[in-house]
Amino acid sequence: MKTLLLSLCLLPAAALAASNVHEFTLDAINGTPAPLANFKGKVLLVVNVASQCGYTYQYEGLQALYAKYKDQGFVIAGFPANNFGAQEPGSNAEIGAFCKSKFGVTFPMYSKISVAGKDKAPLYQFLTDKAANPKTGGEIQWNFTKFLVDRDGKVIARFEPAVEPQSREVTAAVEAALKK
Numbered sequence: 001m002k003t004l005l006l007s008l009c010l011l012p013a014a015a016l017a018a019s020n021v022h023e024f025t026l027d028a029i030n031g032t033p034a035p036l037a038n039f040k041g042k043v044l045l046v047v048n049v050a051s052q053c054g055y056t057y058q059y060e061g062l063q064a065l066y067a068k069y070k071d072q073g074f075v076i077a078g079f080p081a082n083n084f085g086a087q088e089p090g091s092n093a094e095i096g097a098f099c100k101s102k103f104g105v106t107f108p109m110y111s112k113i114s115v116a117g118k119d120k121a122p123l124y125q126f127l128t129d130k131a132a133n134p135k136t137g138g139e140i141q142w143n144f145t146k147f148l149v150d151r152d153g154k155v156i157a158r159f160e161p162a163v164e165p166q167s168r169e170v171t172a173a174v175e176a177a178l179k180k
Contacts, residue, residue: 018132020153021046024123026079027111029096034110036123041151042073043177045165046127048081048115050088050143051098058144059103061165065174066107072178073151076107079123081115084142088112115140127155146170150177 018024021036021044028034036044047062066076080095082088090098092111099105113121116139120128127147130137136147136158146165148157157173164170 018122018126021123021126021149021155022153024126026113026121026123029080029092029109029111031092031111034108036077036153039075039077039149040153042075043069043151043174044149044153045074045076045170045174046123046147046149047076047078048083048124048140048143048145049078050081050084051090051095052087053085053143055142055144055161056087058161058165059099059105063103063105063107065165065170069174069178070107074174074178078105078107078109079115079121080109080112081143082112083114083116083140087143115145148173148177150180 022040023037025033025035025037045065049059050056062076062078066074078099080088088095095112096109099109113124115121115124124140126132128137128139133155136155142161144161146159146163147155148159150156156177159170
């Protein structure tokens with residue numbers, strides 16, 4: 001109990017107060033505020049992305065997954081992060097241009113944030129918090145970690161970077177969430 005209380009005391013207020021991802025507002029890649037509350041009622045896949053990673057090719061699979069399910073209430077939110085191997089060094093404008101020209105990305109992209117370390121964005125503090133999300137919490141290990149969020153903003157699954165966006169594991173989870 002002491003450990004739980006101590007860990008709760010160390011969480012930033014924004015992450016501690018949140019009960020779902022819809023409570024967070026971050027900037028879109030163009031710099032305008034983009035509340036995740038805009039996705040209420042939709043199934044959401046939150047992914048930390050990077051343009052110079054061995055998994056960067058997953059943008060193609062993410063875009064295909066988005067195109068396949070978007071009309072059923074599915075959306076992907078990409079969060080560029082430079083936390084691992086400095087594999088996202090570009091500006092928001094450069095990242096946006098790269099994603100559109102190289103992979104035809106049309107799903108929402110957000111401004112570059114930190115997903116690990118002392119400057120971790122409040123959204124990722126919430127996503128990785130084991131008290132708030134006991135089944136899916138834990139530190140991000142690399143780029144292209146994926147969190148599946150239900151229509152109510154609750155985290156329901158986590159997929160590590162090696163799990164392909166169009167894998168049966170991911171598509172089955174997306175389809176199940178869309179049916180609810």
